[in-house]
Amino acid sequence: MSPMFVPGPVDVAPVVLAAQAKPMMPHRSKDFEEIFRRTAEKAQKLFYTQYRVFQGTSSGSGMQEAGVRNFVQEQVLSCVNGAFADRWNKCAIANGKKADRLEVPWGQAITPEMLADAIKKKSYEAVTIVHNETSTGVENPVKELAKVVHELSPDTLILVDAVSSLGGTKIEMDAWGIDFLLTSSQKCLALPPGLSLAAASDRAMKKAETVANRGWYFDLVLMEKHRLKDSTPMTPVMPLIFALDVQLDRILEEGLDNRFARHAAMAKRTQNWAVAHGMDPLAPEPYRSKTVSTIKNTKGLDIAALNKFLLTKGMRIANGYGDLKDKTFRIAHMGEITMSDVDSLLANMEEFMG
Amino acid sequence: MSPMFVPGPVDVAPVVLAAQAKPMMPHRSKDFEEIFRRTAEKAQKLFYTQYRVFQGTSSGSGMQEAGVRNFVQEQVLSCVNGAFADRWNKCAIANGKKADRLEVPWGQAITPEMLADAIKKKSYEAVTIVHNETSTGVENPVKELAKVVHELSPDTLILVDAVSSLGGTKIEMDAWGIDFLLTSSQKCLALPPGLSLAAASDRAMKKAETVANRGWYFDLVLMEKHRLKDSTPMTPVMPLIFALDVQLDRILEEGLDNRFARHAAMAKRTQNWAVAHGMDPLAPEPYRSKTVSTIKNTKGLDIAALNKFLLTKGMRIANGYGDLKDKTFRIAHMGEITMSDVDSLLANMEEFMG
Structure with missing residues (x-):
C-alpha cells in the first residue's frame, strides 16, 4: 500500500x-x-x-x-x-x-x-x-x-x-x-x-x-x-x-488502547520532527491533534512541489485547508498508517528539503 | 450468480x-x-x-x-x-x-x-x-x-x-x-x-x-x-x-433500447404465465410494471414455503408488501436478470405448485 x-x-x-x-x-x-x-x-x-x-x-x-x-x-x-x-x-x-x-x-x-x-x-x-x-x-x-x-x-x-x-x-x-x-x-x-x-x-x-x-x-x-x-x-x-x-x-484485534497509543506516538514523532526543523504545529499544547498534524509552513516549502516529489515515492500529504493553504501543511497519521510509514515520510521530506 | x-x-x-x-x-x-x-x-x-x-x-x-x-x-x-x-x-x-x-x-x-x-x-x-x-x-x-x-x-x-x-x-x-x-x-x-x-x-x-x-x-x-x-x-x-x-x-454496451426491451419481455412472460395459471397481476392493464410483477395470490400459495423451496434452487422471490403480504407475491425482473432466469424461475414455481 x-x-x-x-x-x-x-x-x-x-x-x-x-x-x-x-x-x-x-x-x-x-x-x-x-x-x-x-x-x-x-x-x-x-x-x-x-x-x-x-x-x-x-x-x-x-x-x-x-x-x-x-x-x-x-x-x-x-x-x-x-x-x-x-x-x-x-x-x-x-x-x-x-x-x-x-x-x-x-x-x-x-x-x-x-x-x-x-x-x-x-x-x-x-x-x-x-x-x-x-x-x-x-x-x-x-x-x-x-x-x-x-x-x-x-x-x-x-x-x-x-x-x-x-x-x-x-x-x-x-x-x-x-x-x-x-x-x-x-x-x-x-x-x-x-x-x-x-x-x-x-x-x-x-x-x-x-x-x-x-x-x-x-x-x-x-x-x-x-x-x-x-x-x-x-x-x-x-x-x-x-x-x-x-x-x-x-x-x-489490534486492541483499542494499542491503537490509540500508535496514533499518539505517530503524532508526537511528527510534531517533534516539525519543531526540530523549525516549524511549529499550528495548535498550541495541549491541544495538538493525535491524528492529523497541522504544521506552520514557516520554511516556505512549496507544498505542491513537495507533494509532486512525494508522489514519486508513492506518498502524499495534504496542503493546508482553505485560507491556511500553503501557510500550513497537514500530515495525517490515522487508520492503517504505522510509525514506520511516518519515518519513511519524514525521511523523504528531509530529502526534499535538502 | x-x-x-x-x-x-x-x-x-x-x-x-x-x-x-x-x-x-x-x-x-x-x-x-x-x-x-x-x-x-x-x-x-x-x-x-x-x-x-x-x-x-x-x-x-x-x-x-x-x-x-x-x-x-x-x-x-x-x-x-x-x-x-x-x-x-x-x-x-x-x-x-x-x-x-x-x-x-x-x-x-x-x-x-x-x-x-x-x-x-x-x-x-x-x-x-x-x-x-x-x-x-x-x-x-x-x-x-x-x-x-x-x-x-x-x-x-x-x-x-x-x-x-x-x-x-x-x-x-x-x-x-x-x-x-x-x-x-x-x-x-x-x-x-x-x-x-x-x-x-x-x-x-x-x-x-x-x-x-x-x-x-x-x-x-x-x-x-x-x-x-x-x-x-x-x-x-x-x-x-x-x-x-x-x-x-x-x-x-447492452444498449438502452435492448435493455428496456429485455425488461418488457420478462414482464410480459411473467404476467402471461401468472394469468395462464389463474392468478392475475394486481395492476390492471395498461399500468403493469415492466420491472416488478405483483401477482394476486388467488391460488393461496404458501409464499414462505415457496421461497424455502426456491432457495434450494438458489432463487428467491418477494412476498407482498405490507398489508399485501401473502395476498400478493412479487417477482422482480430487473437489472442483471435474463429471460432464461425467468424461465427457470417459472419452471421451479410450477414444480412447487405441482
Missing part, C-alpha cells in the same frame, strides 16, 4: 476493500440483520457507550444534520474553531435553527472558561463541538467542555463531531456524558467513505421525540424504531456494512 | 462488485473528479436529459427528501398509490410542507383525469409521482400525467421517483418535461445500495434558490456549486462511484 498521509479518504486495507465485494442479499433478511446487529455492537466498544449506535447511509455531515434536526428545536450554541465546526453551524442555520457562534481563530481551541461564559449568558438546548478539527489539527478538550456544561447547564445536550478522531483517540462517550457522538468511515476507521456512525444517549432520544420538523431521512426516532429490529427505514449502504464488520474485528 | 427475483437490493455482476474494491484516492483530486464527471455524463443518457445529474451519498429516499426540501416552499400535491408514494408524502410533511394527498387504493394507477381535477381545485408548487410502485407493481402514466400538469398548471414542478424503474424502462426526462427525476443504485441499475442519482431541470434549480430551509446535506443549490467543479460538498460514497463507472459502461 502506498501510504497517503491525507486526512481522509485514507488508505484501506486490501482485505477490507475486498469485503465490500460480497454478493448482495436482501437487506430485510435474517442474514443481513445479523451482520447489522453485530457491527452496531462492536461499534459500541469504539464509542465507549452502552447507548445505541446508528449506522447511517451518508457522510459524516449527514449526521451533523441529524444532530441539529433531532436534538434542537430552536437554540443551539456552535463552538467554532475550524472549517467543520463552521459547517455544523451553517448546517444548523440552514435547518432553521438559531445557532449562536462561540468562535475563536482557526488554530486555537475552545476552552472550558469560554464555554462557561457563553452558557451562563444564555440558555441553549444543545452545544455542538468538533472534537478534532481536520482543518487545523486542533483537538478540543471535550471531556472538560462536557464537564462545564453538566455543571452549569445540565439540561443542555452535548453533541460532538469526532469525524477525524474516533477510532484513533479515546473518546469515552458515557463517562464524559456526551449525548450525541458522530463519526464517518473514511478517517481513523480506515474504511471507504459513504457510511456514518453516531451514538445517541437515552435523554437525547427522549428530547428528539419532542422536536418538530425532524425530516424523514435523518429522523433518528424513526431510525430507532427500525434499529430495534436490526434494520433501517431505508436501504442501507450494505457494502460498507460488510467492510465495517471486517474492519471492526481488525481494530478490536 | 443465483438469481434473486426481489425488487432490490438485486444481484450485482461480479465485475461490478469488484470495481468497488479499487484502492482509495483523495476525493478532491483530478483523478477522482474525472471519474465523477464521466459517471454524471453517462448517467445523463440514462435519464434522457441535458440537465445535470446529481450523484448523492444516500439511498433513494434521501433524494425524495431533497425533492421536497429544494423545490417546495409550502404546497405540494402527493400522488399516492403505494408505499413509496406514501413515504414521499410523509417525508414532505416531516419536512414542514403542506402536502395534500391525491390517493387511490394500492394496485390502482393515478390517471391524468384525477390529476387534472386535483390541480384545477388548488394551486401547487409541485406534484410528486412515483413512476413505478415497488409495493404494488403499478406503473403510473408519468408522460400523460406530466402533460396534464403542463397544460393546466405550467408553473407546477413535476417531481418523479423512478427508484425501481429507471434503467429498466425508458423515462424521457426532457421530452416529457420532468423537473426532478430520482433513482437509486440497487434496483434496475444493478449496483449495491448506498448511492442515489437525481436529475434536476434548470427551472427547478432556479426555484430552489428561492426556497428557504433547504438544509445542508440535501441542499441541491450547494451541491450544484460543487458539481460544476466535478465535486461534492461532502465526501462522496467513492466505492459506488467506481462501480457506477463500470456498470454504466455495461448498460450502455
Whole structure:
C-alpha cells in the first residue's frame, strides 16, 4: 500500500476493500440483520457507550444534520474553531435553527472558561463541538467542555463531531456524558467513505421525540424504531456494512488502547520532527491533534512541489485547508498508517528539503 | 450468480462488485473528479436529459427528501398509490410542507383525469409521482400525467421517483418535461445500495434558490456549486462511484433500447404465465410494471414455503408488501436478470405448485 498521509479518504486495507465485494442479499433478511446487529455492537466498544449506535447511509455531515434536526428545536450554541465546526453551524442555520457562534481563530481551541461564559449568558438546548478539527489539527478538550456544561447547564445536550478522531483517540462517550457522538468511515476507521456512525444517549432520544420538523431521512426516532429490529427505514449502504464488520474485528484485534497509543506516538514523532526543523504545529499544547498534524509552513516549502516529489515515492500529504493553504501543511497519521510509514515520510521530506 | 427475483437490493455482476474494491484516492483530486464527471455524463443518457445529474451519498429516499426540501416552499400535491408514494408524502410533511394527498387504493394507477381535477381545485408548487410502485407493481402514466400538469398548471414542478424503474424502462426526462427525476443504485441499475442519482431541470434549480430551509446535506443549490467543479460538498460514497463507472459502461454496451426491451419481455412472460395459471397481476392493464410483477395470490400459495423451496434452487422471490403480504407475491425482473432466469424461475414455481 502506498501510504497517503491525507486526512481522509485514507488508505484501506486490501482485505477490507475486498469485503465490500460480497454478493448482495436482501437487506430485510435474517442474514443481513445479523451482520447489522453485530457491527452496531462492536461499534459500541469504539464509542465507549452502552447507548445505541446508528449506522447511517451518508457522510459524516449527514449526521451533523441529524444532530441539529433531532436534538434542537430552536437554540443551539456552535463552538467554532475550524472549517467543520463552521459547517455544523451553517448546517444548523440552514435547518432553521438559531445557532449562536462561540468562535475563536482557526488554530486555537475552545476552552472550558469560554464555554462557561457563553452558557451562563444564555440558555441553549444543545452545544455542538468538533472534537478534532481536520482543518487545523486542533483537538478540543471535550471531556472538560462536557464537564462545564453538566455543571452549569445540565439540561443542555452535548453533541460532538469526532469525524477525524474516533477510532484513533479515546473518546469515552458515557463517562464524559456526551449525548450525541458522530463519526464517518473514511478517517481513523480506515474504511471507504459513504457510511456514518453516531451514538445517541437515552435523554437525547427522549428530547428528539419532542422536536418538530425532524425530516424523514435523518429522523433518528424513526431510525430507532427500525434499529430495534436490526434494520433501517431505508436501504442501507450494505457494502460498507460488510467492510465495517471486517474492519471492526481488525481494530478490536489490534486492541483499542494499542491503537490509540500508535496514533499518539505517530503524532508526537511528527510534531517533534516539525519543531526540530523549525516549524511549529499550528495548535498550541495541549491541544495538538493525535491524528492529523497541522504544521506552520514557516520554511516556505512549496507544498505542491513537495507533494509532486512525494508522489514519486508513492506518498502524499495534504496542503493546508482553505485560507491556511500553503501557510500550513497537514500530515495525517490515522487508520492503517504505522510509525514506520511516518519515518519513511519524514525521511523523504528531509530529502526534499535538502 | 443465483438469481434473486426481489425488487432490490438485486444481484450485482461480479465485475461490478469488484470495481468497488479499487484502492482509495483523495476525493478532491483530478483523478477522482474525472471519474465523477464521466459517471454524471453517462448517467445523463440514462435519464434522457441535458440537465445535470446529481450523484448523492444516500439511498433513494434521501433524494425524495431533497425533492421536497429544494423545490417546495409550502404546497405540494402527493400522488399516492403505494408505499413509496406514501413515504414521499410523509417525508414532505416531516419536512414542514403542506402536502395534500391525491390517493387511490394500492394496485390502482393515478390517471391524468384525477390529476387534472386535483390541480384545477388548488394551486401547487409541485406534484410528486412515483413512476413505478415497488409495493404494488403499478406503473403510473408519468408522460400523460406530466402533460396534464403542463397544460393546466405550467408553473407546477413535476417531481418523479423512478427508484425501481429507471434503467429498466425508458423515462424521457426532457421530452416529457420532468423537473426532478430520482433513482437509486440497487434496483434496475444493478449496483449495491448506498448511492442515489437525481436529475434536476434548470427551472427547478432556479426555484430552489428561492426556497428557504433547504438544509445542508440535501441542499441541491450547494451541491450544484460543487458539481460544476466535478465535486461534492461532502465526501462522496467513492466505492459506488467506481462501480457506477463500470456498470454504466455495461448498460450502455447492452444498449438502452435492448435493455428496456429485455425488461418488457420478462414482464410480459411473467404476467402471461401468472394469468395462464389463474392468478392475475394486481395492476390492471395498461399500468403493469415492466420491472416488478405483483401477482394476486388467488391460488393461496404458501409464499414462505415457496421461497424455502426456491432457495434450494438458489432463487428467491418477494412476498407482498405490507398489508399485501401473502395476498400478493412479487417477482422482480430487473437489472442483471435474463429471460432464461425467468424461465427457470417459472419452471421451479410450477414444480412447487405441482
